[in-house]
Amino acid sequence: xxxxxxxxxxxxxTVLFVTSLVVFGTxxxxxxxxxxxxxxxRPATPEATAALRAQYHLxxxxxxxxxxxxxxxxxxxxxxxxxxxxxxxxxIGSRLPGxxxxxxxxxxxxxxxxxxxxxxxxxxxxxxxxxxxxxxxVATATPxxxxxxxxxSLFSVQLGWFPGPGGTPEGFPDRLYHLTLPAFALALTxxxxxARVTRSAMLDELGRDHVEVARARGVARRAVVRxxxxxxxxxxxxxxxxxxxxxxLISTSIVETAFDVSGIGSLLVQSVTAKDFxxxxxxxxxxxxxxxxxxxxxxxxxxxxxxxxxxxxxxxx
Amino acid sequence: MTTTAxxxxxxxxxxxxxxxxxxxxxxxxxxxxxxxxxxxAALVLVAVLAPVLAPxxxxxxxxxxxxxxxxxxxxxxxxxSGRDVLSRLIHGARTGLFGPLLVVGVSTLLGTLLGVVAAxxxxxxxxxxxxxxxxxxxxxxxLLAILLVAVVGSGMTAPVIAMAVAYTPYVGxxxxxxARQEKARPYIESYRVQxxxxxxxxxxxxxxxxxxxxxxxxxxxxxxxxxxxxxxSFLGFGVQPPTADWGAMINEGQSALQQGAMLPAxxxxxxxxxxxxxxxxxxxxxxxxxxxxxx
Amino acid sequence: MTQDSPxxxxxxDGFPVLDIDGLGVRLPDGQAARxxxxxxxxxxxxxxxxxxxGESGSGKSVACRSVLGLLPAGARTSGTVRVAGRDVLxxxxxxxxxxxxxxxxxxxxxxxxxVNPLRRVGDFVTEGLRASGMPAAAATTRAEALLDAVGIRxxxxxxxxxxxxxxxxxxxxxxxxxxxxxxxxxxxADEPTTALDVTTQAEIIAILTRLRAEQGTGxxxxxxxxxLASAICDRVYVMYxxxxxxxxxxxxxxxRPRHPYTSGLLACTPRIEPGAPTPRPIPGRPVSLAEAPPxxxxxxxxxxxxxxxxxxxxxxARYGDGLTACHRADEGITL
Numbered sequence: 001x002x003x004x005x006x007x008x009x010x011x012x013x014t015v016l017f018v019t020s021l022v023v024f025g026t027x028x029x030x031x032x033x034x035x036x037x038x039x040x041x042r043p044a045t046p047e048a049t050a051a052l053r054a055q056y057h058l059x060x061x062x063x064x065x066x067x068x069x070x071x072x073x074x075x076x077x078x079x080x081x082x083x084x085x086x087x088x089x090x091x092i093g094s095r096l097p098g099x100x101x102x103x104x105x106x107x108x109x110x111x112x113x114x115x116x117x118x119x120x121x122x123x124x125x126x127x128x129x130x131x132x133x134x135x136x137x138v139a140t141a142t143p144x145x146x147x148x149x150x151x152x153s154l155f156s157v158q159l160g161w162f163p164g165p166g167g168t169p170e171g172f173p174d175r176l177y178h179l180t181l182p183a184f185a186l187a188l189t190x191x192x193x194x195a196r197v198t199r200s201a202m203l204d205e206l207g208r209d210h211v212e213v214a215r216a217r218g219v220a221r222r223a224v225v226r227x228x229x230x231x232x233x234x235x236x237x238x239x240x241x242x243x244x245x246x247x248x249l250i251s252t253s254i255v256e257t258a259f260d261v262s263g264i265g266s267l268l269v270q271s272v273t274a275k276d277f278x279x280x281x282x283x284x285x286x287x288x289x290x291x292x293x294x295x296x297x298x299x300x301x302x303x304x305x306x307x308x309x310x311x312x313x314x315x316x317x
Numbered sequence: 318m319t320t321t322a323x324x325x326x327x328x329x330x331x332x333x334x335x336x337x338x339x340x341x342x343x344x345x346x347x348x349x350x351x352x353x354x355x356x357x358a359a360l361v362l363v364a365v366l367a368p369v370l371a372p373x374x375x376x377x378x379x380x381x382x383x384x385x386x387x388x389x390x391x392x393x394x395x396x397x398s399g400r401d402v403l404s405r406l407i408h409g410a411r412t413g414l415f416g417p418l419l420v421v422g423v424s425t426l427l428g429t430l431l432g433v434v435a436a437x438x439x440x441x442x443x444x445x446x447x448x449x450x451x452x453x454x455x456x457x458x459x460l461l462a463i464l465l466v467a468v469v470g471s472g473m474t475a476p477v478i479a480m481a482v483a484y485t486p487y488v489g490x491x492x493x494x495x496a497r498q499e500k501a502r503p504y505i506e507s508y509r510v511q512x513x514x515x516x517x518x519x520x521x522x523x524x525x526x527x528x529x530x531x532x533x534x535x536x537x538x539x540x541x542x543x544x545x546x547x548x549x550s551f552l553g554f555g556v557q558p559p560t561a562d563w564g565a566m567i568n569e570g571q572s573a574l575q576q577g578a579m580l581p582a583x584x585x586x587x588x589x590x591x592x593x594x595x596x597x598x599x600x601x602x603x604x605x606x607x608x609x610x611x612x
Numbered sequence: 613m614t615q616d617s618p619x620x621x622x623x624x625d626g627f628p629v630l631d632i633d634g635l636g637v638r639l640p641d642g643q644a645a646r647x648x649x650x651x652x653x654x655x656x657x658x659x660x661x662x663x664x665x666g667e668s669g670s671g672k673s674v675a676c677r678s679v680l681g682l683l684p685a686g687a688r689t690s691g692t693v694r695v696a697g698r699d700v701l702x703x704x705x706x707x708x709x710x711x712x713x714x715x716x717x718x719x720x721x722x723x724x725x726x727v728n729p730l731r732r733v734g735d736f737v738t739e740g741l742r743a744s745g746m747p748a749a750a751a752t753t754r755a756e757a758l759l760d761a762v763g764i765r766x767x768x769x770x771x772x773x774x775x776x777x778x779x780x781x782x783x784x785x786x787x788x789x790x791x792x793x794x795x796x797x798x799x800x801a802d803e804p805t806t807a808l809d810v811t812t813q814a815e816i817i818a819i820l821t822r823l824r825a826e827q828g829t830g831x832x833x834x835x836x837x838x839x840l841a842s843a844i845c846d847r848v849y850v851m852y853x854x855x856x857x858x859x860x861x862x863x864x865x866x867x868r869p870r871h872p873y874t875s876g877l878l879a880c881t882p883r884i885e886p887g888a889p890t891p892r893p894i895p896g897r898p899v900s901l902a903e904a905p906p907x908x909x910x911x912x913x914x915x916x917x918x919x920x921x922x923x924x925x926x927x928x929a930r931y932g933d934g935l936t937a938c939h940r941a942d943e944g945i946t947l
Contacts, residue, residue, distance in 0.1 A: 011451075014452065015452060015455045015456070018452055019456060022464070023464065026464060026465075026467070026468045027468075029468060030468045030469065031469070037468075137594065137597075138590065138594065140597075141540070141544075141590050141593040141594040141597055142589075142590050142593075143544045143547060143548055143589065143593075144548075145547075145548060145551045145564075145567060146567070146586040146589055146590060149567055149570070149571070149574060149582045149583060149586050150583065150586065152574055152575075153574055153579050153582070153583060157574060157575065157577055157579075164575055165571070165575075208725065209720060209722065209725035209726055210725060210726055210727055210728045210729075212682065213718070213720055213726045213727070214728070214739065215682065215712070216677075216680045216682055216712055216718050217712055217713065217717070217718075217739065217740040217743070217790070218708075218709045218710065218711070218712030218713030218714070218740060218743055218744065219709075219713075219739060219740070219743045220709055220743065221705075223743065227728075227731070227739075228728050228731075231728075231730060231731070232728065232729075232730050246457075247457075250457045250459050250460055251459070253459075253463070253552070254548050254551065254552060257551075257552055258551075258571070268463060269463075269552050269553075271467075272463055272466055272467040272554065273553065275467070277467060280463075280464065280467040284460055284463070284464045287457070287460055288455075288456055288457070288460065291455070291456075291457055291460075292455055295455070305730075306729075306730055307729075307730065307774045307776070308729055308730075308774070308776045
């Protein structure tokens, strides 16, 4: 198990290392002189040029530039934002709560809607099952920005139940209210996926011999479903759900942009448009880090859910 | 045990299906499959014949006819700039299909090449290629695309390159695993004993045998690539105005939506969903047919 | 229904523990050409060991599952399945749960598949006890005693382990212990040794027969292995294509089988005694559910078939001390 863990952590470090190389290298891959790329149309005053040269250590040889930049990143120093004239770290920090709330809200919806619909479909074969399949089939083929349009046109423009994009919410409940449509837009695709996974995992488990054995022993149907079917279907549901959390972190930039939510994702999009490269670098790096850490956490959780897997981990060491 | 932090580490490299679209398999038998094929054929036809079919110039502005509703002249109305929505949809099918075609084409060729080489050579070549594919797999495609856009600027180039790179490991891992199974079959050994070269066996026997499975995966990838590229266009990073593109149209239609004009944003939305569903059904249907044949 | 007793009894008062009478099980139209079970009658007296033998697909598994009220989805039934006098087929959900929890227990073919791999062994053994209302602590104490009785060392530690930490044979002992937990009047064992290796098989059989003798449980032993059935059973029922084709006491069945299928089964079992004939396989293959041959279902594979055999379905009739369904059973053919 320890060796497995070390291996996985090494793998994670490799991914982060390569990502940092890519993120760092892009400045030099860009056509033209790095300074003019980083300035991108902003006035090339001697001060601005000097600041950039210092920020990216451009006067040093390339490997040293990288190590110095990485050293800064590891200490939380991502440089300065050109568009906001602010430290990138604190800029991201100020945008983090918006994204965290949106992703958390959406994750909750994914879990409730996805698992709920999946259970319903698995336990009610026939018309209910087919209806859920059709609904989730369309949901999974609907990208988040399309859901966003559909939700806004129906619930904001037509019915007026929820506020549309923009607006400044006051207080936490109002904030949640404003985030409802974005959260649904973000959640629907993933909820459809999770419903499918839940349904097939449940059907797999329902067909297992030990489920029939439990029934043959006089255990009540409810208890059989809870203790044997649901419990055993949890593995794939949690695994897929966890990778979805990582997916939510990426898709949130689309939804934040569509709904004008102030968060990391919309900051990324703004920064790409404004050529605010330090911010783009920082968010890319942090997103990949979050993505791989979430995936690792899910993999480490697997043996907790299925005791047979811990044996496999030991067996390989 | 794999040592890389990939999302699917430890899971078998079988035909990768996003589990959601797997459910479409239920619909993938019989009439739904045929309907999906018809939809896709129609899309291709519309894309090819766009200049002939479109009733108006998709890019001609007429600010006096902004957000005109459904009329005899404008079947789906006009957008904010007075451009005909139907004509833009029809022309949008071109960029909508061309981008994914490039992504799927490149990722399929590259992925097949890497997968076959990894499976055939084995040893260190396999290790290096597999690890590299795992690595790319661990970085989300959308993020890679955004980073590349930040470097080389908006337009189709950066998203297509990034997506092609991001989709390659999906194909590569699949090809590697089925090519390994195929390689272990006795007929390959018998050709080897007869003195055929590895390249000849790969090209004449291995590839034709794994081609259907790769094709099914590519059909599914086409739908996902369409979604991803449309998302980038929606963010303003992909197809640039005034070129007609479904994703970009939705972006432009957002403000009209607020004013109660639904069609400029919802019509391209419907097109995207329709295309993705159709590709999903066709991909799943193909995969099922292959699975049945092999059973 | 006249024999319905007012309450469920744990042992029959004069009733057989199991009395299947004219059981028919039919899948919904279009799913099968013939019934899965057709006119199956079978009895098990208290303390008796009865074998149910047939090839795969003969319907023996469906028959033994029907004892617990477990039927294929959408199946229609006729006849009765009485356990201690009460018809299982007409029971509601609560009654079925009580029957399964207290009166009939089943041991399945593959212990790996029969035990939930994600739950501890203790959970499996005590689940039935707790379902019928026993406090958890008492159930655990009882489970330890049961594991001890089936020869598992360190029962306390075993209860805390997971199924994958046991060998197949050990796990089958666990399954048997769990089945006996409720002190059932009837134990149904569906090929309990098929998934195990030979030495383990012998141990499991020894445990089953010992416990049956100690507890006075009726045992319905389902197997495809006629040899094995003869070793432990008092009586044997032979099934073919959903029907009972022959039943008699083990000794007579062996010495003088009256049905060609029975003798075919005997002849295709390899023997080790000197001078034993070489095994002869039965030609052809079993009748699938998609086929409904007229007359005797075995006629197509039978060396003694006459034109009459494929026209008229033979019924069970008394020959010797048992019953046989064969038109030529009275001819005393040397099979």
